Amino acid sequence: MKTLPIESVLPQLKEALRTHACAVLVAQPGAGKTTQVPLALLQETWLHNQKILMLEPRRLAARAAARYMSRLLGEAVGQTIGYRVKNDTCVGPSTRIEVITEGVLTRMLQTDPALEGVGIVIFDEFHERSLHADLGLALSRQSQMLLREDLRILIMSATIEAEPVADMLDGAPIIQSEGRAYPVTTHYLNSKQEEKLEITVVRSIRQALQMDAGSLLVFLPGAAEIHRVAGSLAALQLGKEVEIAPLYGNLAQEAQDRALTPSLPGHRKVVLATSIAETSLTVEGVTVVIDSGLMRVPRFSPRTGMTRLTTVPVSAASADQRRGRAGRLGPGVCYRLWTETEQRQLAPSSTPEIREADLAPLALELAAWGVTDPAELVWLDLPPSAAYQQARELLVQLGALHEDGGLTPHGKRVAALGLHPRLAHMVLQAIPLELGALACELAVMLSERDILASARGRDADVRTRIEVLWRAAQGEQRADVDFGLCRRITAEAKGVMQSLGIRSGEQRASASGLLLAFAYPDRVAQRRSTGRFLLSSGRGAVLPELQELSNARYLVAAELDDNGAESRIFLAAPVQEEDLLQAFGDRLLQEQEVLWDSAAGAVKARQRLRLGAIILKEKPLQEPNPDLLVQALITGIRAESLELLSWSRSARQLQERVIFLHHSHAGEWPDMREEALLEALEDWLAPHLYGMTSKGALGRLNLTNILEEMLTWEQRRWLDDWAPTHIQVPSGSRIPVDYSVAESPTLSVRLQEMFGLADTPRIAKGRVPLTLHLLSPAQRPVQVTKDLASFWREAYFEVKKDLKGRYPKHYWPDDPMAAMPTNRAKPRV
Incomplete structure (x- = not known):
């Protein structure tokens, strides 16, 4: 038998494991580490006749490694060497080396955290860094530190960076083995x-x-x-x-x-x-x-x-x-x-x-382990916080976790099934409805690739797959069906059924949608238009091709992508509204929606039954909450501006006067600019809106009185003195003051009515001069000034020449200060 490269470093590896609890072995492909290392460690004294667990990332590799080592010993698989993979176990009472897949290790640790009877856990091909491998190592490491100081951990890989792994294992020794590779x-x-x-x-x-x-x-x-x-x-x-x-x-x-x-x-x-x-x-x-x-x-x-x-x-x-x-x-x-x-x-x-993985299974396993924060364990890469938080929220939604992250009794049953938490929850929810057998088949089928891959896109209906699965079990053949996969799905489903004590009963493919709703509550979808749907999560989804499901009122998407604005649905089943009401009765949200309808110019009040973003039922709300009505009106006013209200001339003038006083800092006056009023609608307008529901009702509000209520008693008393509505000019006329420009209130008055007045009129207790628009007899401005005295001295005579030529019948004195003011062409004698 030819020598393998790994054999030259086996003494060094054995010595490392005699003196350390952990070690890292880097061996190139072809070195023989997978088959030679477990056999070489069997007789080590520290093993004390305990078992060796060796993890392989894939079922195929686990079975192959077990068979090859058994052949080396001249034995059948299941004697000294055995394996445990999903739905397939081949071990016996004398088995010392068990080649297992990573999910199996997690189950073993959850059942027995101390791993009694196990002397070493070997992680083979660790460079692949699967989610279960990282989890298995984190749990094994904590078990080693807290419960089993004698437990060994060996990491084996061909291409991994050994130093970070060794550091994670408290400076574990690193053994290097060159492979035997030809050019x-x-x-x-x-x-x-x-x-x-x-x-x-x-x-x-x-x-x-x-x-x-x-x-x-x-x-x-x-x-x-x-x-x-x-x-x-x-x-x-x-x-x-x-x-x-x-x-x-x-x-x-x-x-x-x-x-x-x-x-x-x-x-x-x-x-x-x-x-x-x-x-x-x-x-x-x-x-x-x-x-x-x-x-x-x-x-x-x-x-x-x-x-x-x-x-x-x-x-x-x-x-x-x-x-x-x-x-x-x-x-x-x-x-x-x-x-x-x-x-x-x-x-x-x-x-x-x-x-980059869905962390819901990881979060459930950690909760079952008693860990609510992943940072409590040692990781090569800590689970990303956003994805982990989302996973916990899903598990809370499924009833598997409490809000604080602790495992619920239902969560314990979910964790024990070994399925994805969504699918395990679905199976458990189906049992009381006598749909357990169908749920088991669905769970296994959704865990595998599509048995009708050729129909992908053209037929997304899960019910079609269930029917094909049943016909395949009866021997019916179809060219587009993977019957080997169908047989395996059926066998695995029966294994899950046996573990739960479920007997095969009446099967109803039509119930697939209800069961999928248990697994994917965030993917219940309501039709928007033919082939287009709104998911309960709020995202859009679309069936790529027109098919029977395209016109379903509700469906549940079991598989879809996340590309673009609308996810493409690949697998789904229709679900009835009454099934959704039954399945989610305790999670449906009863809400009153009171909204401003700009087209109708009125408040619309509805009562809605909502599942996430989709509305299952809606009807008019007969007696809406008065506070919600007021808030809807305020929302409408903010959306359409204060012009939605009916502004009288006096109301607008009052607003402008107070804006002027606020701007000139003549006391602590309220801000009545439009943006400030819109911001504070709840304070000054809301109390007057009760009982109103329409634009017509808003038009009957007395805004003058409402705005006056914003002033204190003293401010109301001072208002006419500080910001008078009119100014009496020398002719005796009362001229309105224009406050539309807060920085510069204006008085527009015919020039002849101001004869004899030496100084510019002032407001705000004499602090602010008015801007005078001096008008011709035709009411057109001939001069704008804030300094009337200067006008009489310097500009009047030029203006007089012009006006006398255009209006010869009018009175244009040489001395305006000594002249009699008049609101007529000439003063009365």
């Missing part, structure tokens, strides 16, 4: 390709089959691209000696094994894989890698509360991992389907999932 020749595209990805991939596969020897490992973003490429290759008839083998996480076990086993002598294999084949798994016989440079990752948007799968470029570290797969057996070749310029632009490493 790999790397080819790039000469220019960026504008054609479809599948066309470029198929062309590269044909080229590699002609130019290179050995089997091919082709990296594609997801299952959909794998199926399209496989279909195109099948149409090319490459020959019996070339086997096309898909490889992705949800593939049936037999198909996964077929992809991983060596090809027959004289045959070649083309393995079409997702990023699942980057690490841990060894695909036998591969000497050529074709890398699309893309991967599909979930992205959560705190803005919308939605997660969508997004295709993104791989990181430089992932690209190197993929290329390294071609150099395991000997010199290899890697075809990178991007340019060298694009290579230099790749991010160094992938973003940890905790920064």
